[in-house]
Amino acid sequence: MFCFKCGASMPEDSTVCPQCAAPVQSTPQPPPAQAPQASAPTSSATSAWLNVPVAPSQYPPQAQYPPQSQPYAGRAQAQTDSGAIVSMVLGIASFALCLSFLTGIPAIIVGHISWSKIRRSAGRLKGEGMALTGLILGYLSLPFLLIVAAIAIPNLLKARISANESIAASTVRTINTLQVTYQTTYPARGYAPDLATLGNGPGNTCSGGASAEHACLLDGSLGSTRCTSGTWCPKNVYKFTILSDCSTSSSTPEKDQQGGEEGACKEFVVAASPVISSAGSHNYCSVSDTVVRVRSGGPLIRPPTADECREWTPL
Numbered sequence: 001m002f003c004f005k006c007g008a009s010m011p012e013d014s015t016v017c018p019q020c021a022a023p024v025q026s027t028p029q030p031p032p033a034q035a036p037q038a039s040a041p042t043s044s045a046t047s048a049w050l051n052v053p054v055a056p057s058q059y060p061p062q063a064q065y066p067p068q069s070q071p072y073a074g075r076a077q078a079q080t081d082s083g084a085i086v087s088m089v090l091g092i093a094s095f096a097l098c099l100s101f102l103t104g105i106p107a108i109i110v111g112h113i114s115w116s117k118i119r120r121s122a123g124r125l126k127g128e129g130m131a132l133t134g135l136i137l138g139y140l141s142l143p144f145l146l147i148v149a150a151i152a153i154p155n156l157l158k159a160r161i162s163a164n165e166s167i168a169a170s171t172v173r174t175i176n177t178l179q180v181t182y183q184t185t186y187p188a189r190g191y192a193p194d195l196a197t198l199g200n201g202p203g204n205t206c207s208g209g210a211s212a213e214h215a216c217l218l219d220g221s222l223g224s225t226r227c228t229s230g231t232w233c234p235k236n237v238y239k240f241t242i243l244s245d246c247s248t249s250s251s252t253p254e255k256d257q258q259g260g261e262e263g264a265c266k267e268f269v270v271a272a273s274p275v276i277s278s279a280g281s282h283n284y285c286s287v288s289d290t291v292v293r294v295r296s297g298g299p300l301i302r303p304p305t306a307d308e309c310r311e312w313t314p315l
Contacts, residue, residue, distance in 0.1 A: 083114030084127030087134025094141040107138035165280045168238040168272040169292055169315060171222075175242070175270045176290040178217045186212045190264035191288065193244040195233060199223025230303060237279035241303050244268040271303035285309040 002009055008019035015024050090107035111134040118125045175198070182192045189212050192198045200206035200223055201214035210216040217223075222240055227233040232241050245267035267288050274280035277298045285304055286292045293312035304312070 078124055078126045080127040081114050081118055081121075081125045081131070083110050083117065084130035084134070087111035087114055087138070088130040089134075091134035091137030091141075095137040104138050104141035104144075107134045107141075111135035111138060161278075161280055164237050164274070165282050165284075167236060168240075168274075168280065168282075169284050169294070171235065171238070171240060172270050172272050172284050172286050172292050173290075175218075175222075175240070176286050176292075178215075179268055179270070179288075180290065181217060182215050185210075185215065188212075188264060190246070190266055191244055191268045192242065193246050193265050193268075194229040194231075194242050195222050195227035195240065196225050199225065199227070201225065232273070232303075234275055237275050238272050239275055239299075240270070240272050242268055242270055243303050243305070245306065267306050269303060269306050269309050271300065271309070273300040273303075275299065283312075284315075285312060291315075 003017035003019060003022055003024075005022040006017060006020040008017055010018055010024075016022065017024070087107050087110040090103040090110065094102075094104035094107055111131045114127065114131040115135070118128050118131065175195075178198050179191050182198060183190055192215065195218060197213065198215050198218040200216050200219050201208065202225055204219055204223065206214065206216035206219075208214075221227075221235055222233050224233060227241070230241060230243055232239040234240075244265040246265040270286045272284040274283075281298075282294050282296055283300055284292055284294050287306045287309050292315045293309055294315055295312045
């Protein structure tokens, strides 16, 4: 046995501790164990056993995590991209209403933009099906667009060429009128020998007034001082020139009655030819009879003579 005070070991029959001299009789005895009494559980005991108090959380209130359902409850719903709706509407119009020329290509462009935007939105936008529908219908309308273009483009080119030729023929008529005006104003000179004579002179300003050398009847590129006899001068997609017969001849009574003089221009040729082959397919000319004549062919290198012009087909 052991001393209850110092813990030293001592014989069983010792009355005092050989180490600290503490009497053995003063060793405290544990109270006798009492047998449990069988009794009916009270309502308070039962309630305390059933209603176990909640254990306090090991985290402070500010560190507790919210319920998992809370982030999803407040999340905004994905919105439909407006570009996807526009692409689908344009695609339907291009395919169902045969408006591919106006809506097919826009449906494809808007559809690609909307599809890319939705893919990058990380779920914030929706409408992939609408954008895809617009793309498919837009691409399906392209063959029809190609057929229309194959028919329309040649017709447009023909209309453009026809307009160019009409302007060239009208310009030849205008030059004919100016030649008649010049011949009436300056009968002693006859017809103007070239386009520059019908023009305004140096600087294209006609500051010195009209004269037989510069009649101030034609301005712009055709009336330039460089537009001499036989020299082509371009206007739009056609080029123009004047050739005149101003050869000297002996005086005759008929010539004197008309007030002419030696060296007066009695004949002229106005010629018009396309600058390039795609600009027009007809050449035009006219002589002093003021009849505009035409001949098919490409651009001319030299203008026709008066006799050659008379062989062309009158308009």
